[in-house]
Amino acid sequence: MKYCVQKLRQKCIDILTQKIPTSLTDMDAICGMHAKDTTSTADIHFSIINLARETNVPELLPFVFYLCACLPTNDIHDTAILSWKDKAICLAGRDELLKAQRTISFLPFINFKSSPSCRNHPPCVSKIQDRLGVELLSLVWVKVMTLEICGTKILASHVCIYCVENVVSQHQERCKQVWDMLPGMFQLGSWEDIWKMQNN
Numbered sequence: 001m002k003y004c005v006q007k008l009r010q011k012c013i014d015i016l017t018q019k020i021p022t023s024l025t026d027m028d029a030i031c032g033m034h035a036k037d038t039t040s041t042a043d044i045h046f047s048i049i050n051l052a053r054e055t056n057v058p059e060l061l062p063f064v065f066y067l068c069a070c071l072p073t074n075d076i077h078d079t080a081i082l083s084w085k086d087k088a089i090c091l092a093g094r095d096e097l098l099k100a101q102r103t104i105s106f107l108p109f110i111n112f113k114s115s116p117s118c119r120n121h122p123p124c125v126s127k128i129q130d131r132l133g134v135e136l137l138s139l140v141w142v143k144v145m146t147l148e149i150c151g152t153k154i155l156a157s158h159v160c161i162y163c164v165e166n167v168v169s170q171h172q173e174r175c176k177q178v179w180d181m182l183p184g185m186f187q188l189g190s191w192e193d194i195w196k197m198q199n200n
Helices: 002-017 024-033 042-054 058-069 073-078 084-105 125-140 152-156 161-185 191-199
Strands: none
Touching: 002 058, 024 161, 042 058, 042 084, 058 084, 058 161, 058 191, 073 084, 084 161, 152 161, 161 191
8 A cells, every 4th residue: 555655646746847847957848848838827836835845745846936936925925825934935035036136147147248259349248238227137126037048139139149148158057056046045955955855
């Protein structure tokens, strides 16, 4: 009987991890695959948090908490699905994500520098500062989009291909740094702590 329960539990985990990334590589693939999936709602995110807690599958929590932290504050406050503790974790995690967004993942956009290969005269940095400030920086301060690879459309219409490639490459590397920090932002320790907890 115990073997059957474990087999069923693993099958459920396998299904959930097809939708919920547990690595940054998985996130790019899964989020791209389900970009038009409108069935994923706030209540589903909240329910997955509860399920992961109850069944000791903490590997699901960092990304689902990330999705919840992107929701409007009222959605988190008003839900009856989440415990008060998890509501507090979501809201505190949002503050951590916004801080990481401004100081890590989106810093290459905020402190834009022309690529060494830039062929424009004057370099692209002189063209982008004002425009980027209006179109991107206002978002970075209020909207959680820490792990999204974005800004390229804004850049591409104003700077050369070398500068676009340079800033996006830096941005991707910094998103990896934030991903590694993600569990800690939601009081889950490190990814290593999560694997140990789940395997005990």
